[in-house]
Amino acid sequence: xxxxxxxxxxxxxxxxxxxxxxxxxxxxxxxxxxxxxxxxxxxxxxxxxxxxxxxxxxxxxxxxxxxxxxxxxxxxxxxxxxxxxxxxxxxxxxxxxxxxxxxxxxxxxxxxxxxxxxxxxxxxxxxxxxxxxxxxxxxxxxxxxxxxxxxxxxxxxxxxxxxxxxxxxxxxxxxxxxxxxxxxxxxxxxxxxxxxxxxxxxxxxxxxxxxxxxxxxxxxxxxxxxxxxxxxxxxxxxxxxxxxxxxxxxxxxxxxxxxxxxxxxxxxxxxxxxxxxxxxxxxxxxxxxxxxxxxxxxxxxxxxxxx
Numbered sequence: 001x002x003x004x005x006x007x008x009x010x011x012x013x014x015x016x017x018x019x020x021x022x023x024x025x026x027x028x029x030x031x032x033x034x035x036x037x038x039x040x041x042x043x044x045x046x047x048x049x050x051x052x053x054x055x056x057x058x059x060x061x062x063x064x065x066x067x068x069x070x071x072x073x074x075x076x077x078x079x080x081x082x083x084x085x086x087x088x089x090x091x092x093x094x095x096x097x098x099x100x101x102x103x104x105x106x107x108x109x110x111x112x113x114x115x116x117x118x119x120x121x122x123x124x125x126x127x128x129x130x131x132x133x134x135x136x137x138x139x140x141x142x143x144x145x146x147x148x149x150x151x152x153x154x155x156x157x158x159x160x161x162x163x164x165x166x167x168x169x170x171x172x173x174x175x176x177x178x179x180x181x182x183x184x185x186x187x188x189x190x191x192x193x194x195x196x197x198x199x200x201x202x203x204x205x206x207x208x209x210x211x212x213x214x215x216x217x218x219x220x221x222x223x224x225x226x227x228x229x230x231x232x233x234x235x236x237x238x239x240x241x242x243x244x245x246x247x248x249x250x251x252x253x254x255x256x257x258x259x260x261x262x263x264x265x266x267x268x269x270x271x272x273x274x275x276x277x278x279x280x281x282x283x284x285x286x287x288x289x290x291x292x293x294x295x296x297x298x299x300x301x302x303x304x305x306x307x
Contacts, residue, residue: 010055013056015056016061027169058094192209197227214230229241251286277295
């Protein structure tokens with residue numbers, strides 16, 4: 001966060017950006033700043049003389065100078081890129097300096113960058129981070145950037161881009177706040193998962209007291225490397241046994257549930273496993289359940305022992 005910027009602690013901030021058609025990066029950059037300076041007027045112009053009077057200027061001006069509140073990335077050499085190769089757009093540049101002020105937590109600010117900001121930056125800079133599948137030819141990659149683009153007037157509508165920009169800002173702020181809230185919950189979940197890992201009796205089975213995101217710890221941290229199954233309460237009052245995937249988004253698991261369980265329910269599953277309250281096993285063998293916590297633990301232990 002660039003706390004040395006003259007505009008950072010200033011109360012009466014004026015924000016500048018370009019006029020006309022807008023994109024997700026400038027909308028989200030301005031929305032980020034508006035969360036910190038809710039009363040800040042927005043000057044939409046390409047007039048460099050008018051931009052000189054603005055405290056913070058995003059996505060216009062061909063200058064990246066955070067010390068003086070300038071956040072453009074359209075100059076010849078751009079405005080830098082992350083270690084993973086994703087180049088910064090105006091949103092990423094603003095988030096890099098002001099994200100911590102919004103989240104008050106470096107880990108959360110970093111998560112927001114990974115989950116939200118980088119995808120917007122990549123798209124604005126023409127970098128594709130989506131996996132292309134020829135089988136889905138004709139399908140549109142409709143994402144947040146696409147949604148914010150739809151706020152622009154169409155060619156045959158009144159060209160009131162300033163009003164449309166203000167409308168887009170409302171949605172952009174809602175999205176940022178939602179992602180921040182989600183990332184905050186992930187950080188809280190990490191604490192619970194790490195505690196459960198420290199307390200487990202069997203290194204291969206992780207039992208959680210309540211449902212929460214566990215993948216970030218189990219898949220990425222060494223303490224979770226031995227976990228094959230995660231047990232947690234389900235939404236319907238039962239207890240689920242979830243197989244740990246090999247990686248995020250993978251349909252392959254460290255150890256799938258036994259093939260013989262696939263698609264069985266209630267009595268059929270109970271009879272096969274000798275677990276009286278066994279409830280269900282998905283035919284893809286990644287999740288099963290029992291009515292009780294004890295029953296779920298029995299299913300997990302039996303799955304480990306079964307080839």
